[in-house]
Amino acid sequence: xKKIAFLTSFALAVLIFQQxxxxxxxxxxxxxxxxxxxxxxxxxxxxxxxxxxLDKILSAAVRAPSASNRQxxxxxxxxxxxxxxxxxxxxxxxxxxxxxxxxxxxxxxxAVMLDCGLATQSxxxxxxxxxxxxxxxxxxxxxxxxxxxxxxxxxxxxxxVALVRIGRLPAGADAVSGASTRKALNDLVTYK
Numbered sequence: 001x002k003k004i005a006f007l008t009s010f011a012l013a014v015l016i017f018q019q020x021x022x023x024x025x026x027x028x029x030x031x032x033x034x035x036x037x038x039x040x041x042x043x044x045x046x047x048x049x050x051x052x053x054l055d056k057i058l059s060a061a062v063r064a065p066s067a068s069n070r071q072x073x074x075x076x077x078x079x080x081x082x083x084x085x086x087x088x089x090x091x092x093x094x095x096x097x098x099x100x101x102x103x104x105x106x107x108x109x110x111a112v113m114l115d116c117g118l119a120t121q122s123x124x125x126x127x128x129x130x131x132x133x134x135x136x137x138x139x140x141x142x143x144x145x146x147x148x149x150x151x152x153x154x155x156x157x158x159x160x161v162a163l164v165r166i167g168r169l170p171a172g173a174d175a176v177s178g179a180s181t182r183k184a185l186n187d188l189v190t191y192k
Contacts, residue, residue, distance in 0.1 A: 053132065061126070079096050112161075133168065
């Protein structure tokens with residue numbers, strides 16, 4: 001009887017694993033929806049971002065691809081409102097900043113810039129997939145590297161590459177009416 005139960009379970013497992021993932025289309029559609037439906041809000045609502053959400057977002061970031069799997073990035077989560085306001089002057093209370101940094105002068109190392117950029121996009125999209133607003137900033141990076149590096153505790157030998165602001169969206173936030181126009185696909189892609 002045990003042998004029959006084992007064989008039945010084994011046969012069922014084989015059938016299940018031979019079938020295409022029944023949920024793959026759903027997952028693919030949701031991923032494409034987040035990527036194509038994103039927008040970078042300028043207005044955020046007050047309210048904190050939970051540690052659970054931050055952990056999910058950072059878990060996505062550390063899984064970003066990198067050249068030779070070097071994973072050169074470091075993430076600094078800035079929750080201190082005095083520090084956040086020094087970096088982004090119009091930040092809303094409760095918003096956080098994640099500073100993405102890489103080794104050396106990241107501006108001159110293309111692989112580090114790309115790797116950190118991929119991690120930055122993962123943070124940006126993960127936050128939006130959780131229903132949060134996210135916006136990527138690079139403008140404050142030079143000032144951050146020259147004036148706030150020590151205050152932020154960036155690792156020795158690392159420089160900030162980008163930062164992502166994450167916060168709650170205001171009620172009635174509308175991605176469609178505020179969306180910037182995009183160039184046509186035909187203007188940006190060449191098939192040979």
